[in-house]
Amino acid sequence: MLLLVPARTYRAADFLAAAGRMGLDLVVASDGALPLGGRPVVRVSPEDIEGSADRIMARAGPVAAVVAADTPMLPLAAEVAARLGLPHHPVAAVAAAADKAAQRRLWAAATIAQPAFRIVPAAASPDAVPRAAAEVGYPCDAVQRAAAEVGYPCVVKAVSLSASQGVLRADDPAAAAAAATRIRLVLAAAGRPGSEPLLVEEYVPGPELSIDGLLTTGALTVTAVFDKPWTADGPTFEETLLITPSRIRGPLLAEAVSTAAKAARALGLTHGPIHAELRIDERAGPPRPVMLELAARSIGGLCSRALRFGGASLEELVLAHALGRPAPWRPDAGASRPSGVLMLPVSRPGVLVAVEGRAEAAATPGVTGLTITIPVGQQVRPLPEGDRYLGFIFAEGDTHQSVEGALRAAQERLRVVIR
């Protein structure tokens, strides 16, 4: 098993633990891991796909499957799998899934239900990498024209970022222009090229859900459906509460799953994990699921720890699937006990001084885990600039209400000090 592990990921430990439980002979390729003379560690860079793939081909030895532990390694994993002839999402499909503008265009061509949208090109020269925000921008009139066409309120998005970074709601023309300027700053800080366009799309109110699954030659097996009952209305869109299994049932859930599967196939994804985010549009006519975004990976952060599959982890399912092994779990095994995860957002910029009340929060009935993932003393930033979660709280219960209540109570017992 070749596991590609980016340096700054939440998921290395869980994939390593899964590989250990499965007894896999693992080769790691990473932009951060140190070679210590133990098992092979191949030095790679997500920015140098060709060179990194060459090094892997030369040094990894025979491998039976390739898995990217997190987003930055997805293109390289696809490239290596293609060279080795191993089942995996194709390179072009992974690239399309990483580009929100490409997603929208491909879904439009495939008549996938999604918000109305417009793509606003940047004003910069195509290859410019801005050294300062003032060097590049989006023509205000173009952003406002796009927003007017999709209608207010709208959402302005960076096309290359994820986890709600670089995403802002705008309720009027001035807010749309301000959002574009602010997102440009976020993109500049992230080192994105100045040629990157912006996505302006219709704001769709309504319940949000995420669907995780594994594609096998295009056929989707759902591994988890999370409700997102605390989904924000904007201007920023913090991911906070996820509870599974979904309370959406019957034909509407089936339609949501079908929509996600079609959306994945429209991007060209064929073999591997997917994570889809949808909203239920209830504004007119019968409720209908609409696609927000889709990634060619399983759910991010530490959220997979809210899931168990008969004792196996989501990472074990992903690794087994990549190897072509039978899943250590059956999709029809029955509904699991409600469980949830609360991602703790960063409330304001500053230095994290303390997270107090952790013992009290962890002792909340129903809470099954609490992890703070930013060390005290580090700078923190909220959305849309921020790129880290403060931490994660996990809970289980007999009902969705009890899970939500436990997570809410635990959060209230935490006192996050940022100065």
Place this chain on the structure above:
Amino acid sequence: MTDLTGLVVAALEPSIRPSLIARGATVRVVGVDDGVATLEVTGSPGAVLPVASRIEAQIRAAVPAVTTVRIVTPGAQPPDAQPTEAGAAGSLAEQARRILDAEVNPAIAAHRGHVILTGADEGWVRIRLEGGCQGCSLAEVTVRQGIEPLLRARLPDLIGLTDVTDHEAGTQPYFSPEKR
């Protein structure tokens, strides 16, 4: 399952077992004998040992008939929940310490990291990561792909390696996770 074992299982369910799962390990109750409850953990031992005393306290509070909690791993002699003095167990500790000092620490110093031996007995070696390794998002890669295979190659008597680091307490991890 005896009544006492059932009580320990019940004590584990509400918070301990899920908490360990969330930290990357799983646990089951082997049994209770003469007041000693034996728990078998799998997965990441480093997720268990830092909270071993808390687990024991919770079980003893819930099941007063339990006086001691032993934590073991499958197919091996148990690593003690309370680490013994490094080096006290003899050659395994000394050999492990030499390898860590000579081959591991010079390498991980490049990431401001340091590893120390905290104990070794019954074939088990316990280590604690410090500096840039404590809380690093790639610490598990360092342990499982680097240190453990290195020790296994050099120490035929090694049964297992346990990382007892409290990674959440790390203040200067070399790599911090980001959402992408």
